[in-house]
Amino acid sequence: MKDDTREKRWQDHFPRSLARYVLLACLALVVVSLGVVLTPARPPEPAAPPFSEQARAAALAETRQLLNAGSQLGTAARTGSKDSPAEDADGRPAAAGNPAIERTVTLLTLQAQALLAPGESPADAAGAASASARATPQAASSAASSPSASGAPGAGASAAPVPVTAAGLVAALAGSGRQRLADAAVADGGMARLLAAVGTAQLLQASALAAGTGTAAPAADVTSSPVSGTCPSPSATAPSTGGQAAAEPSTAAQNEAEPSAAASSLGGALASAARTEAQTIYGYQVALTRLDGDAAKSAAEELAHHDALLGAVESLSRLHCSAVPPREAGYTLEPSFLASPAAGLGGLEAAALPVYGDLVALSEGGTRQWAIAALFGSAKRAVQWGADPGALPGLDRASMPTRPAGETPSQPAG
Incomplete structure (x- = not known):
């Protein structure tokens, strides 16, 4: 009898409370929806720049570091201070106005101008290089797949400070040249040509700077594996029969007649x-x-x-x-x-x-x-043979940047 009374009391109370429960549910939905609307959406991760852009920004950043070290070295050489960092192999201050140092500064200045992106100012270059260094995948991952990139630092990595000594600048200049050539093997066509020109000139100038300052000459040879073969026939790409593997076509092989x-x-x-x-x-x-x-x-x-x-x-x-x-x-x-x-x-x-x-x-x-x-x-x-390949060998001289005011003409690297 008591249970029947309790059940009847609940049945009488529930209709009166239903409106309250519905109101609370609506308020909860409003609160949740407001929270979703007011919470700002998470911005998407910035896309990694293409490899060629990473390589260009890294080349510009490293070239500017080399230029800064070369300028300091030239200033110290002109000062002729016993405490200057510009010393030859015997520890003596480098000769004032060393032509090899001046040619290095001129070459790096022209290269830094050539590596600027369209509309980019030198002040913007540092930010672009930092973005390239943070981007993933780094340029090094692609450059490392190239045979010439083994042992070279990553193109997207931040370059280490260049020691302001003749030997330090020679080593850094040669290292930068080798990395530019490694990146040129992977970059897009036009950028590959520019990077190859920069790397070639930097390697040659490293040898010239070593000879002009009496420091040890770096290894400055670039070799490649011999490439040989014949034009693959159209049937070379077709599935083979009889269990024989089909010959691998070259990247330039065409399936069409033209x-x-x-x-x-x-x-x-x-x-x-x-x-x-x-x-x-x-x-x-x-x-x-x-x-x-x-x-x-x-x-x-x-x-x-x-x-x-x-x-x-x-x-x-x-x-x-x-x-x-x-x-x-x-x-x-x-x-x-x-x-x-x-x-x-x-x-x-x-x-x-x-x-x-x-x-x-x-x-x-x-x-x-x-x-x-x-x-x-x-x-x-x-x-x-005494000729001048220029600051960007392999590029049309008409497309090269003009020489900054006050700079001396570039001389042969030898």
Whole structure:
């Protein structure tokens, strides 16, 4: 009887409380919805910049550090203080107004200008480099996959401070040059050409600075694995039968009968390189009849090297299904070449730089690695024969930045 009374009392109370429960539920929903609306949305993570942009920003930041160290070194050298950090291998202060230091500062100034992005001011460069260093994945992860990047610091990492000594600047300059070449092997075409030019000039200037300050010369050679092969047939990419593995096609192999625009451009760059090498070989053959002593010995060695380069270019042309230009019997040489064959050879080597710069920009993979090594080799030989490869070897001189006011002209790195 008591239980029936209790149940009847609850049934009478529940309808009266229902409105209260509904009101409380509505208030709870309002509070929750207001909290969702008022809580700001979490901003999305910024996208990592492309590898080429990371490599450019890192190159600019490191070049500016090198420029700052070179400027301090030049100031200390001009002061001639016994306590200055500009000392040669024997611990003596470097000579006031050392030309090698001044040329290094000029070269780095021009390179820093060339590495600025369109519309970017030097003040903006530090922020861009910091963003590149924070971005993921870092440029080092891609550069490390390149054969030439082994042992090099990451392109996206912050560069360590450069010691303001001749030996410290030489080592840092060579290290930066090697990293730029490693990044050039991975970057997009136009940026690859710029980075290859910067890296080549920095490596050569490191050797020149070492010779001009009496410090130990860094290792300044760039090599690549030989690339050979033939144009793959259309059936090479088809599934194999009989359990035989299909041959791996080159990156430039085309399935269509007509080559793509990119392949045609690469073929044109290879043809231009072949013609340039053939003309250079002819020039060395003529120069050998007018040189003697050590100059003749060097010319004979370089002639053999250019024979190998021409053979490599022809092999690359066949690998990329491009026509190999026929070798001509002779070429026209300027009278100045016959009058001064050593200087003429330097001019031939310097003339090959834009050709190999084009090949760097238009190729990829092993072909680009080969082109980078060929670009560096031509610049190095140009210096040996007394020519000036410039601050950006491989780039058109008309596209280079103008020299800052008050700077002395850049001299050959040798």
